[in-house]
Amino acid sequence: MPASTFTGKLDIHKGVTVSSAEEPCPDVKEFTARLEASLRKWQDAKLRGVWFRVTVNHVQWIPILAQNGFIIHNAYGDTITMCRWIQRDEANRIPNYAHNMVGAGAVVINEKNQVLVVQERYRDRPYWKLPGGYVDPGEDIVYAAQREVLEETNVRTEFESLVTVRHSLEAVFGCSDLYFVVRLRPLTSEITKQDVEIDNAKWMDVDEFLNHPEVHDNNRLFVRKCIENKSNGIMMGRDTTFHPITQKPQALYYITKVSS
Amino acid sequence: MPASTFTGKLDIHKGVTVSSAEEPCPDVKEFTARLEASLRKWQDAKLRGVWFRVTVNHVQWIPILAQNGFIIHNAYGDTITMCRWIQRDEANRIPNYAHNMVGAGAVVINEKNQVLVVQERYRDRPYWKLPGGYVDPGEDIVYAAQREVLEETNVRTEFESLVTVRHSLEAVFGCSDLYFVVRLRPLTSEITKQDVEIDNAKWMDVDEFLNHPEVHDNNRLFVRKCIENKSNGIMMGRDTTFHPITQKPQALYYITKVSS
Structure with missing residues (x-):
């Protein structure tokens, strides 16, 4: 059976955002499989920026996201946001967060x-x-x-x-x-x-x-x-x-x- | 035996910063004990802002810090920074991160x-x-x-x-x-x-x-x-x-x- 995938929310820039609060997945092994299947799905769909919003109670996602090429974009309050540009033949066009x-x-x-x-x-x-x-x-x-x-x-x-x-x-x-x-x-x-x-x-x-x-x-x-x-x-x-x-x-x- | 404490780095604002990369503590139970002992030490020393810089490989610290009153201040690259104002009789004077x-x-x-x-x-x-x-x-x-x-x-x-x-x-x-x-x-x-x-x-x-x-x-x-x-x-x-x-x-x- 193929691993299930995240749904996320599409945006007008051909990006998708997954929130740990809305699609929780506490098991690290299951998260890894679901992430990999999702990335394949989004690459096939020609999406560009992929965003994960992770709350402090789901931080076990963070090292796995980092291993899959995500970097921290910004964080405040109780949420850490990581992102990755998934089209390999295009330069990353995600602007830095405020500095x-x-x-x-x-x-x-x-x-x-x-x-x-x-x-x-x-x-x-x-x-x-x-x-x-x-x-x-x-x-x-x-x-x-x-x-x-x-x-x-x-x-x-x-x-x-x-x-x-x-x-x-x-x-x-x-x-x-x-x-x-x-x-x-x-x-x-x-x-x-x-x-x-x-x-x-x-x-x-x-x-x-x-x-x-x-x-x-x-x-x-x-x-x-x-x-x-x-x-x-x-x-x-x-x-x-x-x-x-x-x-x-x-x-x-x-x-x-x-x-x- | 009393729990050991974090050393951190003092700053000119009577604040202290602990980096997970410099003082690693992978065990969650040990981290909790060391954090609580450190907070008592810093409160007694009349410190004000306490900062934890946590890299993606030490994210297990984050929910424990949140339970101890820390909030996420900022994050980019591979580091998440949380902070707390520890003098209870003073208002928090830590400025928001860039927005x-x-x-x-x-x-x-x-x-x-x-x-x-x-x-x-x-x-x-x-x-x-x-x-x-x-x-x-x-x-x-x-x-x-x-x-x-x-x-x-x-x-x-x-x-x-x-x-x-x-x-x-x-x-x-x-x-x-x-x-x-x-x-x-x-x-x-x-x-x-x-x-x-x-x-x-x-x-x-x-x-x-x-x-x-x-x-x-x-x-x-x-x-x-x-x-x-x-x-x-x-x-x-x-x-x-x-x-x-x-x-x-x-x-x-x-x-x-x-x-x-």
């Missing part, structure tokens, strides 16, 4: 020409820095900057412009690191430190910030660029629309305004 | 006011699009755009400016998607299609591209913004320096030039 951390920071300047700054709790020296942090999964970048300002200082803000993008290589977790600095207009002024990670928060005169010994060069540059753009009447604006192909929410950032 | 795909595309316009465009091989309709693709791990964004142009058309280029950043939510692999469009100046003009994924590549009159029925709205916008910036004498330039804290390579993008 760039993304953060957002804010330049918030009030009508007294003071910039909103914070001191982090866990640090070697008492640096004053712009509020900011990592963008959450599925979160909009500007929303993330506003959320961080609110969490760290309780100041509510609205978007004015994108000031700078920084891309650093060789950052945390072996990833690269993108940091978006946006200018936000304060809608409230009273500071209430919320976040346990923040020791101190205050409005500091912009001139003091630009000359303060305990301010990092990148932060100084972000504020300087912000002021420069404003005095030149130029900004990087933002359009929120929908992606023309996927119809998912998208934000576009580009130079939008030149007033002279 | 934004990053791509780069190029607007390459020659002296005849023609834009470099390609047709992809795997597609439903014969769209003409700007060359581009995903940024490789550890790769600079502008370098990625230049590499994609070279791979798809064999045209060599140099950086002129950043035109647009697009951030889309709910994209592939459950990630968000960032796309950086840069303007590149062509250094050569002859097109040789290299990439198997590309069916066709050519120089197309900019006006034709802007009015072509088989061009996506985003692509049209990128080229329009590019031309607008040039005629306004404004651009988003790029500085490559080193991060002031980590001393790793960084690229900064901001409005740099206003000529009138």
Whole structure:
């Protein structure tokens, strides 16, 4: 009797995905036979990418998948995803999983020409820095900057412009690191430190910030660029629309305004 | 006799990392005892984040780690990394792993006011699009755009400016998607299609591209913004320096030039 095969779910890229939660097969010997029969079936059907989503309770699949040419593509929560390109006469066209951390920071300047700054709790020296942090999964970048300002200082803000993008290589977790600095207009002024990670928060005169010994060069540059753009009447604006192909929410950032 | 414990490697954040490759422990019962003794030791030592790097040959550790409060943080190649914040009176401050795909595309316009465009091989309709693709791990964004142009058309280029950043939510692999469009100046003009994924590549009159029925709205916008910036004498330039804290390579993008 030929071994039974996995059903999986087909996708529009001629790929197939098998989930251990939906097609459990705890016996290692049976799994091996079923995998080999499935690979033959999918090769004959001219499929391309084969994906296995394995939950932590079915990890015995993983070394067998590895022996059959699968590599780990990504994993989070309780699921590990492995993949293999099964057409041997074609190059593997599966993109790498995400490998760039993304953060957002804010330049918030009030009508007294003071910039909103914070001191982090866990640090070697008492640096004053712009509020900011990592963008959450599925979160909009500007929303993330506003959320961080609110969490760290309780100041509510609205978007004015994108000031700078920084891309650093060789950052945390072996990833690269993108940091978006946006200018936000304060809608409230009273500071209430919320976040346990923040020791101190205050409005500091912009001139003091630009000359303060305990301010990092990148932060100084972000504020300087912000002021420069404003005095030149130029900004990087933002359009929120929908992606023309996927119809998912998208934000576009580009130079939008030149007033002279 | 008390169970032996893992040694691991301490980091500057009061965290510790154990690698299954360096401290193997194939026996599940022994692993469980050693893990529990280690967690007590690390809690007493006031450590914070505990990390286990598990290779595909030691996956029997994974369900036991999950039972002990560890979650999968990330995984690629042959290694799965799980983590847990062990101080119960503190909130977990371990950032999520990367969850934004990053791509780069190029607007390459020659002296005849023609834009470099390609047709992809795997597609439903014969769209003409700007060359581009995903940024490789550890790769600079502008370098990625230049590499994609070279791979798809064999045209060599140099950086002129950043035109647009697009951030889309709910994209592939459950990630968000960032796309950086840069303007590149062509250094050569002859097109040789290299990439198997590309069916066709050519120089197309900019006006034709802007009015072509088989061009996506985003692509049209990128080229329009590019031309607008040039005629306004404004651009988003790029500085490559080193991060002031980590001393790793960084690229900064901001409005740099206003000529009138």
